[in-house]
Amino acid sequence: MDSSQPAIKPYTPDESGFWRITLALMLASLLVFSTLYVFQPLLPIFVNEFQVSATESSFLMSAAVIAMVVGLFILGFAADRYGRLRLMQLSLGVTVLLLAAMPFTSSFEWLVVLRLLQGFFLAGIPAAAMGYLGEEVDPNHLGLAMTLYISSNALGGMGGRVAGGYLTDVFDWEKTLFILSAFGVAAALLFLLLLPSERYFTKGDQPLREDFRGMLVHLKDRYMLVLFLMGLLLQIVFTAIWTYIPFHLQSDPYQWPLKWISFTYFAYVLGVLAPPLAGRLSNHFGLTKVMFSGLFILIAGAGFTALQPVSWIMAGLGVLCSGFFIAHSMAAALVSKSADHHRSGASSFYLISYYVGVAVGSTAVGTLWETWGWPGVISTALVFILIIISLPVFKRNSGGGEEV
Template sequence: MTTTAPAPATEAAPTRRVTLAVAAAGISSFALLYAPQPVLPQLAERFHLDPGGASLAVSVATGSLAISVLPIATLSEVIGRRRVILASVLSSVLLGLALPFAPDFTTLLVLRALQGIAIAGFAGVAAAYLAERLGKAGVAAAVGAMIAGNTVGGMLGRLSSGFAADWLGWPGALGLTAGLALVCALLTVFSLPKSEAPPAGRRAKVLSGFRAALSSRVLLAQYAVALLAMGSFVALYNAAGFRLTGEPLDLSPAIASLVFLAYAMGTFTSGYAGRLVARFGRLRTQAGALVLTVLGASLTIVDSLICVAAGFVVLTGGFFAAHAVANGWAAAEAPPGARGQAGGLYTLAYYLGSSVGGTVGATVYGHAGWAWLIALAAAWLLLALLVSVLAAKASRH
């Protein structure tokens, strides 16, 4: 049975329409994924939890996303990318609308776990969908727009729930974010063009692609960077609300949520990292970004609002630059038949780091304080740097 070649983007799927649809899906998905982060102190108070327990509202979702992303990406090879993306955005919004009505923390965690599984459909499939629809000529700009949408979504979800928490409480804050996500999800539903049926031969190559994606030291090192750097990053942001609303800074939740504006720096540095790679190489750029993240995190130890704010801007810029380099390095290093699998494994490591690192970091903060959390995050970041350096050197011999 022969398959029909994808229609040119100018005929069946104009680049602008595809880009808009996927960017809207990214905003919806990542606004929902991280919306509970600014209201963790309110969840802790409502359900009588310590910071580590409250952080499960974030970690359960990112953990279920990490576990689900590879099976769902494989499923998309059989039933098609578009179906998976549409099911992802709609189901994640419906679950988001149900969150404010959770009668207890256990129910909230179950809903968040299901929401993470739903969001995995977009996170694990969107890049492959873009490659199939647009080809090499249009995919680079579209992927850039998708990443920007993801970043904007993460920032929008945090800011909307953080600002609304003072007036609406945590249920109203999460409901407001879900409403905003619904608008973006509907935009995706009505504008996302159909994708072609996957070639029959591709399904048989899935397992061989996984073997290839696990055979390179450089690839394994980039998965480790994703795991450790994301774990550090989410650990710091999970505890940020407690740090900013507690003594001695004592900010309101709405003002404390402004810390998430630091994500704007991440949007800039993730794009600029490509220029630095062209000039200095991947390893030097990644090393500089990881060290910058450590320096920014260290600056937040000072009990000064200016230092804490500046520290979050610096560490956010450093993290997103390191993530951009690692993600691009993994894509470039992956064999042609294993790029999808390498991307899936990188995504798995990234969100597994978010889940485990976020909970461990919040627990350390709750029991030992901010300085010990910074020490833990710095150790993870420096370990990521060491692993990447060793793998890069080994690959040259």
């Protein structure tokens, strides 16, 4: 910032700017994650309509996730170099246009191509949002802002799955995407109106190669690497349980129909409610302590799902969501708070590891399910959580001291 300009302080909850930022990013997050996950319950529909296999239908999810990982790296770098606000605006605009175009496609292959393009631009919001928050929000209140943003991730994921399945059952998949597109237009317009301009961002004037090296410095920081590893392991645990719980509930002794299983996604409501409370607590106890509390809640949730009574399994899924989103939101806030340069790049590396965890948790854990069933999945999840707890994330905070 220019020293001749009057001092500008980061936003706090006492200012309207804080809540404008929070609401704008929550709306963007709702759109991004509902769009990402709306296809998940619709895969059987595409199997019948396009005469593809179940594995081929899953390309509609995997293509978007893979492209999102690539987008997080490229767009995270672009956000640090050219600015975050315009990138997020572009991301939302392209996301909505592609969503509206999909019902007009006549082939499954073109639908996958559009999802691939969409996944890349979906990354624009998560790649830039945490860096934007890290610069514009007071560090003492970053935990609250970050957890509200993360809770909207959970709400978007739940909403996309539940609404996508319900609306497609009532109408068809094309009308479902049109309805989501209409929501996208409204969310994008409100985003444009609400989100304040960047006040702390300074456009990089370094040569491109030198700027790129600055972003890669995060990969040499052991503290950051530990947080990136945490994002990977957290998502492996969470994805593994949610990917194979339908198979568990469809098998003996439960024999649940798919309609009943879809109701288990309402456990995400606790994932929406828990992070804002955790954000408030982090203002008093610190990000790291609250994060470790979330990990112990995660252990309890995973353990409950190992019990046979279905009431314990349902309770366990709710507790699992609470613990996961608390730990994830605190880890994301630590990344943003600890990075003193290339914040969007640091956040992107965390999210890249996070979405790699989606792929590993959904596919690699399948062998455990096929060999050992639900006990194999849960045992592996518990081992991974214990590994996370043993990671030395308490050794440093952004101020260089210890945060325990």
